[in-house]
Amino acid sequence: MSTDLDEVFTRLPEILREQEPYPLLARLREASPYVASDGVVVVANHEYCSTILRDPRTSSDRSRARIFREDVRPPSRKLVDLDPPEHTRIRRLVSKAFTARALAPLVPRIDAMVSDLLDRVAFADSFDVIGELASPLALSTVCAQLGVPAADHDLLGGWSRTLSRGLYPLPLGSVDPEVTGAAARAGGRLLVYFKKLLAEPRNGSRGPVLDALLHAEGEGTRLTENEVLGVCALLVNAGYETTVDLIGNGVRALLEHPGQLRRLADDPGLAPAVVDEVLRYDSPAQITTRVAVADLTLGGLRIAAGDLLVLLLGAANRDPGAFARPDEFDVCRAEPPQHLAFASGPHFCLGSGLARIEATAAFAAFAARVVEPRLPTDRIVYKATPSLRGPDSLRVAFSGVRAAPPVPATATADHGVGQERSRV
Numbered sequence: 001m002s003t004d005l006d007e008v009f010t011r012l013p014e015i016l017r018e019q020e021p022y023p024l025l026a027r028l029r030e031a032s033p034y035v036a037s038d039g040v041v042v043v044a045n046h047e048y049c050s051t052i053l054r055d056p057r058t059s060s061d062r063s064r065a066r067i068f069r070e071d072v073r074p075p076s077r078k079l080v081d082l083d084p085p086e087h088t089r090i091r092r093l094v095s096k097a098f099t100a101r102a103l104a105p106l107v108p109r110i111d112a113m114v115s116d117l118l119d120r121v122a123f124a125d126s127f128d129v130i131g132e133l134a135s136p137l138a139l140s141t142v143c144a145q146l147g148v149p150a151a152d153h154d155l156l157g158g159w160s161r162t163l164s165r166g167l168y169p170l171p172l173g174s175v176d177p178e179v180t181g182a183a184a185r186a187g188g189r190l191l192v193y194f195k196k197l198l199a200e201p202r203n204g205s206r207g208p209v210l211d212a213l214l215h216a217e218g219e220g221t222r223l224t225e226n227e228v229l230g231v232c233a234l235l236v237n238a239g240y241e242t243t244v245d246l247i248g249n250g251v252r253a254l255l256e257h258p259g260q261l262r263r264l265a266d267d268p269g270l271a272p273a274v275v276d277e278v279l280r281y282d283s284p285a286q287i288t289t290r291v292a293v294a295d296l297t298l299g300g301l302r303i304a305a306g307d308l309l310v311l312l313l314g315a316a317n318r319d320p321g322a323f324a325r326p327d328e329f330d331v332c333r334a335e336p337p338q339h340l341a342f343a344s345g346p347h348f349c350l351g352s353g354l355a356r357i358e359a360t361a362a363f364a365a366f367a368a369r370v371v372e373p374r375l376p377t378d379r380i381v382y383k384a385t386p387s388l389r390g391p392d393s394l395r396v397a398f399s400g401v402r403a404a405p406p407v408p409a410t411a412t413a414d415h416g417v418g419q420e421r422s423r424v
C-alpha cells in the first residue's frame with residue numbers, strides 16, 4: 001500500500017476545497033479499487049463506481065460498515081440510506097412528486113426568478129453569484145415546493161448548511177463533535193419545523209411537492225407522517241446546496257473558458273448541455289459511500305462483507321476510460337452524457353430534473369445578460385462541506401446587465417426534466 005496515496009485519501013476533504021483537486025483525485029482513480037485502510041476501499045473510476053452503485057450486494061445503510069465506531073456512526077434512516085424493499089416502496093411514492101408533468105410548470109417560474117435576481121444586481125459593478133443568485137434561487141425553489149413561507153426560507157437554509165457540514169462520510173478520524181452535534185440538532189430542527197407546518201390547518205395547496213407526498217398512493221400503501229417529515233427534511237438538504245454548487249461551479253468553468261461562454265450566449269439552446277458538462281467537469285456531489293453486504297470481487301480485489309466503499313464520483317467523471325479529453329470543459333461533447341454526478345442505479349437523484357431546470361435557467365440568463373463578466377482575482381474559497389464541492393462565495397465583476405428578453409429563451413428549451421433522462 002502506498003503511503004503517498006494514503007496521505008491523499010486522508011486529505012480528501014481539504015483537497016476537495018482546493019482550486020484544482022483533480023490531479024490528486026486522478027491518482028486515487030488510477031489506483032482504484034484501492035484499499036485505504038482495513039475495511040475501507042476507494043473506488044474512483046467510472047466503470048467500478050457504476051458497477052457498485054447498481055450492485056444489490058451493496059447497501060446504502062452506512063451504519064453496516066464495520067469500521068464505524070459507535071461515536072462516528074453516521075445517522076441513518078433517510079431515504080438515501082435505505083435499502084429495498086423499504087427504499088423501493090418510499091421512493092416509488094416520492095417519485096410521483098418529481099415527474100416531468102409535475103416539474104413542467106416550474107420552468108417559466110424559475111426563469112422569472114432568475115430574471116428578477118439579475119435585475120436586482122443590474123446597477124452594481126459586481127455581484128456574488130452564490131449569495132445573490134444561486135442560493136436564493138435554489139432555496140426558494142425547494143421551499144416553495146414544500147409550502148414553506150418566504151419568511152422562513154433563510155432559517156431552513158441555515159439549518160441545511162449546518163447539516164451538510166456535519167454529514168461526514170469518511171472514516172478519517174478528525175470528526176469534530178461540535179460540528180456533528182450541530183448537524184444533528186439542525187436535522188432535528190428541520191423535522192420539528194415540518195411537523196409544525198403540517199399541523200397548521202391550511203385551505204388549498206401546501207406546495208406541489210408536499211401535496212404530492214401527502215396524497216401519494218400506490219400498491220395499497222401511503223407515506224406515514226414520519227416518512228413525509230423525513231422526506232421534506234431530506235429534500236431541503238439534498239436539493240438546496242447541491243444546486244447552489246452546480247451553479248457556482250458552472251459560472252467558474254464558463255468564466256475560465258470564455259469561448260464556451262460565448263457559444264452559450266450565441267445559442268441559449270445549449271444551456272442543458274452546459275449543465276451536463278458542468279456536472280461532469282466539476283461535480284457538486286463528489287463522494288458517496290456504500291457498504292458491501294456480501295463478499296464480492298472488483299477489479300481483481302476481494303471485498304469483504306462489511307467493507308466501506310468510498311465512491312469518488314467527481315474523479316469518476318474525469319475518467320479517460322469513459323470520456324474523451326476528460327479534463328477539458330467542452331459544452332459541445334459528441335457523446336451522450338454518462339456522468340455519475342447524480343449517481344446511478346436505485347438511488348439515482350430524484351431531484352435531477354429540478355436541478356437541471358434551475359441551472360439551465362441560471363446559465364442561459366447569465367450568458368445572455370451579464371456583460372463582460374470577470375472572475376475574482378483572489379483564490380476562490382470553497383465550502384467546508386466534506387462531500388460537496390462548491391464555492392463559498394463567487395464575486396463576479398461586470399460592466400452591465402442587459403435587460404431581460406420579454407420571453408425567456410429557456411421557457412421553451414429542452415430541460416430534460418423528470419425521469420426520462422435518468423439512466424436507472
Ligand code: HEM
Binds near residue numbers: 080091235246347352
Ligand atoms: C446539482 C444538484 C444535485 C446533485 C449533484 C445531486 C446529487 C445526488 C446524488 C449523487 C444522489 C445519490 C446519493 C447516493 O446514492 O448516495 C442524490 C440522491 C437524491 N437527491 Fe439529489 N442532487 C441534486 C439535486 C437534488 C434536488 C434539487 C433534489 C430535490 C429537491 C434532490 C433530491 C434527492 C433525493 C430525494 C435523493 C435520494 C434518492 C434515493 O435515495 O432514492 N437532489 N442526489
